Amino acid sequence: MTTTDAAPEAGARLRAVGLKVTAPRLAVLQAVAGAGHLDADAVHARITGELPGTSLQSVYNVLGALTDAGLLRRIEPAGSPALYESRIGDNHHHVVCTRCRAVADVECVVGEPPCLVPGESTGAASGFAIHTAEVTFWGLCADCRVALEASALEASAPEASAAEASALETPAPVASA
Amino acid sequence: MTTTDAAPEAGARLRAVGLKVTAPRLAVLQAVAGAGHLDADAVHARITGELPGTSLQSVYNVLGALTDAGLLRRIEPAGSPALYESRIGDNHHHVVCTRCRAVADVECVVGEPPCLVPGESTGAASGFAIHTAEVTFWGLCADCRVALEASALEASAPEASAAEASALETPAPVASA
DNA sequence: CAGTTGTTTTGAGTGATTCAAAACAACTGC
DNA sequence: GCAGTTGTTTTGAATCACTCAAAACAACTG
Structure with a gap:
């Protein structure tokens, strides 16, 4: 090919x-x-x-x-450079690993943007004419989950655990990679 | 004060x-x-x-x-530097203006993260342990909507309309500001 | 009030991306 | 098939947002 x-x-x-x-x-x-x-x-x-x-x-x-x-x-997930993908047209979303920044697709139940609208009643949108909803999920990828669990077993290894704990946090620029 | x-x-x-x-x-x-x-x-x-x-x-x-x-x-909305806010604890979301990058809060109906979970059935998440869903709405703020409509009235003014049309697009780094 | 430890400053450095001008190559029409 | 035009690519430099490191400094502890 x-x-x-x-x-x-x-x-x-x-x-x-x-x-x-x-x-x-x-x-x-x-x-x-x-x-x-x-x-x-x-x-x-x-x-x-x-x-x-x-x-x-x-x-x-x-x-x-x-x-x-x-x-x-x-x-453009927080903390990563811009990423490009060829899946277009469907309005799918993404999961980003908080530890290694790996990205995977997540199907959108709706497909057409905006797949989500701010609740009208909540006083939200403040005059915005919304045309897209972008959803980014944050979590741990399978590999990082395994890596983290493995090192959690060696209970009190203080130097390692500090860095790893932060991987459980929400969108925050990653320290290492 | x-x-x-x-x-x-x-x-x-x-x-x-x-x-x-x-x-x-x-x-x-x-x-x-x-x-x-x-x-x-x-x-x-x-x-x-x-x-x-x-x-x-x-x-x-x-x-x-x-x-x-x-x-x-x-x-960290795409195309903007990191922004800081003091509203914490509630899990609210944001609308970003595609033209001027203005940001406003959008109430989250759930409040607790993750307020949204990928559909299990869709084969989604691919092994991720998700703990947060981040929602960013994109649209035109009230001011930009007015500005755009105003210039749309002068129907065929070719130089102005090209730049403005892009403001109707989804998350893309803004050319000017 | 002295000491310790965390903060701030200064200064430099980096990654990701953009800008600009010149060299170049695709498509158009001949 | 070839010249022209216009859009692309290259080269080189510049910028923005942010991080790193070491030294000067100031909060809290006792």
């Missing part, structure tokens, strides 16, 4: 939104489609294999253009 | 969470309490009046300490 294989289909989608078909765009499109949620750096790393000369700046340009065109969706 | 007026109460809250009572902390606490949602720079600007020597770095330190201690809450 080389770039050329997927190209025709991707090329058509680019043209459909009025964008020129270029090698970097095809490569980015393919890279993002082949992975869940990638930041600009990760995309750059992925396409460097088949398209060695591509600059990081171009990746930013391309990601921006594709996002504006609606071919990619950008999410 | 000077700093000294609010100090006793704020000082007590600082001590309660094991933090030393210092002038910058009291000033930050007061500044954030007196405004909706402030970023570090805005807090710094506000306290510079009464506490001229305070460095921006200290403001970051203080905001971090107060957030960790649970006296402030930090939100």
